[in-house]
Amino acid sequence: MSYRSGHCDDHQHAHNHGRQSARQGIGQAPAASRHAQGRDVQNSGYTLVHAGKQVRFGPVAFWIVIGTVTLLGMWSAATATYFAFRDDVLTRLIAHQAEMQYAYEDRIAELRAKVDRTTSRQLLDQEQFDQKLDQVMRRQSVLESRTTALGAVPDLQTTGSIRAPSRGGAASDSAASVVPKPSPISDTAVFVAPPDREARLESRAPVAIHPPASRLAKNQGVDNIIVRLQNSLDQIEGRQLAALNSLEDRMESRMRRMRSVFTDLGLDMTQLQAATPRAAMGGPFVPVKLGADAGPFERQLYRINLTRAQIDRLNRTLVLVPYRKPVIGEIEFTSGFGVRSDPFLGRPAMHTGLDFRAATGDPVRATANGKVVSSGWSGGYGRLVEIDHGNGLSTRYGHLSDINVKVGDFVRIGQVIGTVGSTGRSTGPHLHYETRIDGDAVDPQKFLRAGVRLSAG
Structure with a gap:
């Protein structure tokens, strides 16, 4: 065609x-x-x-045919191109969808890992908090046990001068004065933990510490509270150690002063301790042991207990040594020990004691434990009481206006044995006081000065 x-x-x-x-x-x-x-x-x-x-x-029909053929050709080309590249487009679309899915899954995995890390961190923080709280609780328990141990240390009795009785009250029968005990824990920190845990540190002055209410600052607030609790415990422990050191120093100083009394008076401490009568006591022997895991506090407390036991033994011995004042108040001598001019004859004479200025009727007290060996009129002494304290020590109280004890009575330190008077060879109301060792008169001021040094500090 x-x-x-x-x-x-x-x-x-x-x-x-x-x-x-x-x-x-x-x-x-x-x-x-x-x-x-x-x-x-x-x-x-x-x-x-x-x-x-x-x-x-015709021309119009021809160009219509040509246009139609052209359009059909273009359509065919477009269709062929579409089908030719259709697999690539689908592949790319599927790949894009898969990439988006993988990215979504990776994001989910990342978020899940972040959640896991957050959970792990929270568990770790909780575990650390529990550990810190347990440490605080254990430390608090230790401090409480230390406080109990400090409180168990008995008061030391000062074997010094006799105190004047308070107005309106009867005179005390004991010359002991109490040494202040070390102060126990005086600070308190009450910690309110999260709902799952609670720790409480209490003492005599509660001071509440509440964690911050903001959840954002919760962890930081808990850490701050733990730090404040630890600081509070540090301060309490410091005060306990200071009290313990003070107690140990005070006991050692007192033991040295007590030993010096025997040295100054020229007395044999070993002999006096062996001759000291023992009070009624007993029980099974349980040796004192210091644990292998004992810390500095326990070792120091152990030393204090040993020192206290020695002080107790010295106290039991010193109650038989007459180094206290026989009258209350400031000491004022009207006549000392030694050679003097006799008040009646005006000639030199040996004065075997001390004359204490006092008023008639003032109480006269025993200066040490002992047994009354003389009670009544005795020549120039007038009314006299003599007490044997054992170990060759004895004291005499003369010119009494009244006597309250009889021979054979056992008297204790500070017990009233009579009243001041002016009986016998006396020019006026006063107390004639003598101290004797193995029957020989010695200067009572030597004993009184030892008592003053012992009661000082």
Whole structure:
């Protein structure tokens, strides 16, 4: 099949017409021209030729056909391209979807890991908090046990001078004064823990410490509370150690002073301790042991207990040594020990004691434990009481206006044995006081000065 346009026919007819014009001559020219014009009008369009057959189209129809064919071609090309690249597009789409899914799964895994880390951190923080709290509780328990141990240390009795009785009350029968005990724990920190745990540190002055209410600052608040509790316990422990050190120093100082009494008086402490009568006591022997895990506090407390036991033994011995004042108040001597001018004869004479200024009726007290060996009138002494303290020590109290004890009575330190008077060879109311060792009179001031040193500090 083929087609030819009208322009091709015109060219062919023109060529043929030229040849015919040459053959027929000039006379046929007008007819040929009319025929050519008719053929031009008749052949204006497009002709399709196939197998000797011709199909003529007009210009509009021809271009419609050409446009349709072109559109169909373009459509075919587009369709072929689509199907050619369809697999790649789907592959890319699937890959993009898979990438988005993987990214989503990775994000979920990351968030899950973050949650796990947060949970682990919280568990670790809780575990650390529990450990710190347990440490605080154990330390608090230790401090409480230390406080109990400090409170168990008995008071030391001062074997010094006799105290004056308070107004409106009877005179005390004991010359002991109490040494202040070390102060126990005096601070308190009450810690309110989270709902799952609670710790409480209490003593005599409660001071509440509440954690911050803000959850954001909860961990920091708990840490601050733990730190404050530890600081409070540090202060309490410091005060306990200071009290313990003070107690140990005071006991050691007192034991040295007590030992110095025997040295100053020239007495054999070992002999006196062996001869000291023992009070009624007993029980099974349980040796004192210091644990292998004992710390500095326990070792120091152990030393204090040993020192206290020695002080107790010295106290039991010293109660038989007459180094206390026989009268209450400031000491004022009207006559000392040694050679003096006799108040009646005016000649030198040996004064075997001390004359204490006092008023008639003032109480006279025993200066040490002992047994009354003389009670009554005794020449120049007037009314006299003599007490044997054992170990060769004895004391005499003369010129009494009244006597409250009898021979054979056992008297204790500070017990009233009579009243001041002016009986016997006396020029006025006063107390004549003697101290004797193995029957020989010695200066009582030596004993009194030892007592003053012992009671000092």
